[in-house]
Amino acid sequence: SQTIHQWPATLVQPVGSPLSLECTVEGTSNPNLYWYRQAAGRGLQLLFYSVGIGQISSEVPQNLSASRPQDRQFILSSKKLLLSDSGFYLCAWRGAEGLADEQYFGPGTRLTVT
Amino acid sequence: DAKTTQPPSMDCAEGRAANLPCNHSTISGNEYVYWYRQIHSQGPQYIIHGLKNNETNEMASLIITEDRKSSTLILPHATLRDTAVYYCIVAAGGTSYGKLTFGQGTILTVHP
Numbered sequence: 001s002q003t004i005h006q007w008p009a010t011l012v013q014p015v016g017s018p019l020s021l022e023c024t025v026e027g028t029s030n031p032n033l034y035w036y037r038q039a040a041g042r043g044l045q046l047l048f049y050s051v052g053i054g055q056i057s058s059e060v061p062q063n064l065s066a067s068r069p070q071d072r073q074f075i076l077s078s079k080k081l082l083l084s085d086s087g088f089y090l091c092a093w094r095g096a097e098g099l100a101d102e103q104y105f106g107p108g109t110r111l112t113v114t
Numbered sequence: 115d116a117k118t119t120q121p122p123s124m125d126c127a128e129g130r131a132a133n134l135p136c137n138h139s140t141i142s143g144n145e146y147v148y149w150y151r152q153i154h155s156q157g158p159q160y161i162i163h164g165l166k167n168n169e170t171n172e173m174a175s176l177i178i179t180e181d182r183k184s185s186t187l188i189l190p191h192a193t194l195r196d197t198a199v200y201y202c203i204v205a206a207g208g209t210s211y212g213k214l215t216f217g218q219g220t221i222l223t224v225h226p
Contacts, residue, residue: 043201047218059213061179092157101205103150103158103161103214105157
């Protein structure tokens with residue numbers, strides 16, 4: 001069966017510090033991968049998605065970047081965090097085949113920028 | 115992607131059926147209806163999806179009107195663990211690369 005991991009679970013970082021969040025998927029090959037953010041009391045916002053190694057599409061201009069160095073690894077980064085980067089970051093995957101968009105989400109990382 | 119409209123909140127008694135409505139009057143012919151839910155402090159969970167026909171799985175049933183402009187998610191016997199935010203999403207199939215747009219959803223509270 002497929003499993004998705006995210007770490008760390010929680011993170012408190014000062015403004016201006018770098019960020020690296022990691023997501024890995026097990027039990028599937030060539031998945032589509034996604035990064036979402038959920039600000040406090042808000043809905044989920046799609047940040048990045050990837051259909052393959054090294055292929056990253058950005059949905060909104062922001063202070064963040066994403067990379068996919070391996071088939072089942074997705075990394076979210078920032079060189080200098082802003083207060084507005086605080087939120088709940090979620091990684092998700094879906095199978096590359098098929099028409100429907102069943103996405104499966106990880107447990108999330110709760111980031112607080114102070 | 116088409117927009118959806120959901121009531122902001124609903125209540126349901128434990129053991130009763132929970133019927134969550136969703137309007138999607140501008141849905142296109144190739145767009146599916148998806149339902150996800152998010153329990154507090156967790157990632158969203160896929161529930162069910164459909165295109166034209168009604169669908170049922172171990173979690174829920176999805177009823178789509180014949181004109182496809184609205185749908186209802188049915189949890190047949192709600193439990194306290196079904197308390198969550200339920201999202202109705204309309205999105206095209208595989209060619210959209212899975213770009214789901216989550217709205218505010220419906221907060222379902224199941225009470226004893």
